[in-house]
Amino acid sequence: MEGAAMGKGRQFSLGCVVVFVALFSLIVGCTNKTDNDTSQSSSLVMQGKELFMNYCVHCHGPSGVGDGFNALYLDPRPRDLTDSIEVFMGDLSNDDIYGMILSRDIMDPEESERLLDEALENDTELPFLVPPAMPTFKYTLSDAERWTLVAYLRTLHKNDAPQVDIPATVSTTRPIVSGRKVPSWDMAEEEKITLVERGKALFSDKYNCVGCHMIAGYGGKVGPDLSQSGRRLASDWTYQWISNPQAISSDTKMPNLGLSENEAKAITLYLGTLVSPSTS
Amino acid sequence: MDTRSIVYQVLFAVLFAMGSVSFVWSQSEAESVIALSDVKTLEELAKVGEQLFEGKGECAQCHSLQGSPSEKGPSLAGVGAKLTREFLYESLVKPDAYVYLDFTKLPPVPYVTPMPPTLLAKGEILAVIAYLQQSSGQLVSIELSELK
Numbered sequence: 001m002e003g004a005a006m007g008k009g010r011q012f013s014l015g016c017v018v019v020f021v022a023l024f025s026l027i028v029g030c031t032n033k034t035d036n037d038t039s040q041s042s043s044l045v046m047q048g049k050e051l052f053m054n055y056c057v058h059c060h061g062p063s064g065v066g067d068g069f070n071a072l073y074l075d076p077r078p079r080d081l082t083d084s085i086e087v088f089m090g091d092l093s094n095d096d097i098y099g100m101i102l103s104r105d106i107m108d109p110e111e112s113e114r115l116l117d118e119a120l121e122n123d124t125e126l127p128f129l130v131p132p133a134m135p136t137f138k139y140t141l142s143d144a145e146r147w148t149l150v151a152y153l154r155t156l157h158k159n160d161a162p163q164v165d166i167p168a169t170v171s172t173t174r175p176i177v178s179g180r181k182v183p184s185w186d187m188a189e190e191e192k193i194t195l196v197e198r199g200k201a202l203f204s205d206k207y208n209c210v211g212c213h214m215i216a217g218y219g220g221k222v223g224p225d226l227s228q229s230g231r232r233l234a235s236d237w238t239y240q241w242i243s244n245p246q247a248i249s250s251d252t253k254m255p256n257l258g259l260s261e262n263e264a265k266a267i268t269l270y271l272g273t274l275v276s277p278s279t280s
Numbered sequence: 281m282d283t284r285s286i287v288y289q290v291l292f293a294v295l296f297a298m299g300s301v302s303f304v305w306s307q308s309e310a311e312s313v314i315a316l317s318d319v320k321t322l323e324e325l326a327k328v329g330e331q332l333f334e335g336k337g338e339c340a341q342c343h344s345l346q347g348s349p350s351e352k353g354p355s356l357a358g359v360g361a362k363l364t365r366e367f368l369y370e371s372l373v374k375p376d377a378y379v380y381l382d383f384t385k386l387p388p389v390p391y392v393t394p395m396p397p398t399l400l401a402k403g404e405i406l407a408v409i410a411y412l413q414q415s416s417g418q419l420v421s422i423e424l425s426e427l428k
Contacts, residue, residue: 058386069387221387228378232367241362248358249347253383 041151041163048152051145054253055137058222059211064156073220074133074211083157090159094150102146104136107206109260116201120194133208139258140246144172175256180243182236183265192269199263199270207257209267216276223254230275239268316403316427322410322420325427329411337400337408342393345415353391354380360409360416368409372398403427 053062059074061067064081071078083090089097119125137146144166151164187195203209212222219226229238240247243264245254259267319325333339342353359368370377375395381388398405406427410420 223383224380232363232378234362234364237362 044148044151044164044166045155046152047145048148048150051141051149052152054251055140055255056149058253059134064153070212070220070222073214076133078134081153081156087158089153089157094154094161094164097150097153098146101134102136102141102149103138103143104134105138106136106258109263112202112206113198113262116198120197120201133211135207135211135255135257137255139175139256142172142174143170145174174246179247180240180261180264182239183261185235185269195266195269196273197270199266199268202263203267203270207259207267212254215274226271227274227276229271230273233271235268235272238271239264242267316407319407319424319427322422322424323414325407325422325424326410326414326420328404329407329409329414332400332404332408333411337398337404339408342391342395345412351391352393353395354382356412358416360411360413361418362416365409365413365421368412369405371395372400372405372408 052060052064057068058070059066059068059078060081061071061078065084066078066080068078079088080086081089092100137149141149147164147166147170154161154164209226210219212220214221214225214227216227242257243259243261244256245252246256313331314324314328316328319328339356342350343356344350345356347355347357363371367378375397379390379394382391400408403426406422410422413420413422
């Protein structure tokens, strides 16, 4: 009798344990599922945030309102990504942010070269080659990385855009510019003068390098003051660096601007002429 | 004599032996130091430069060539390729002529400890530059005749 009672008791507690385990795994299963969904999107946002903090924060500011320390040196001022005063970002589609902003195509080098030469020849005002001050990240970050930036930017302003989802087909490798052979710096004085002038125009008007670099007291402060680059920097190094900064320093804030060989040569020669003392 | 004192004596003997060996070893290391006046090749010059970088020049106290970020001074990885010889020389003699900022900080700021002018002599500075150039994969641009 006593034994049978014990058996029943055991059966009951065993039953309780089974039911409890079943319920518990059901709950855990469900929460895990939702966890997976949110953790996937939050991990995209986190990756995007990390990139933002390296490549964007100095101009757009830590909260994205456009108050980075370098904003002071920029005209136009950096975009307020939070839309606190006017709605701009909120009206853009995810594709707009990805394509028009982060992956913007800079004018074809041959086309800009032609326009510059024309202006230099006719002694007319140099054409302002690319309107927005912000560099493209097309040549610096992988397609997937630029999408993670979209995911992060979406958390900064009100919007009805669908949640960013990166398909497996999107490339995760950064664009690679193979090591460029340094050109010869021997050339006729006249050719050098033309290239230096072209380099100067590319530096200030096409690629807006002054947004981040100061020359003789004018320009931004994200990167080094280049006022003395002519006596500081070795031309071969400058050429390699501006052609592909990430090949020399993988985590540098300087984006790869996608310079053509001719453009990199012209800008290197221009920087080589800068020897005035720094005023900063 | 109890066991404990035997153990102590053996331990002492072992430590003494280890100390002597390391002393003799360090002496022999010291002997392999090349004097600047004995330098016959650019490789030897760079070797002298390395010894000065790590030792007397005290460069390694704040800088490394490995590219690892330091709080004290900028990494010197690749500077032998990046910077001109003239500017490297100036940086050692007149470090405040152009102050390289810590660009990992927002906004970039000078490193906390300003670099003091080097106490090395001209030939020794050239040796350090040779070392920086060599370790950046560059040809050493210093002539041995300049050391005199």
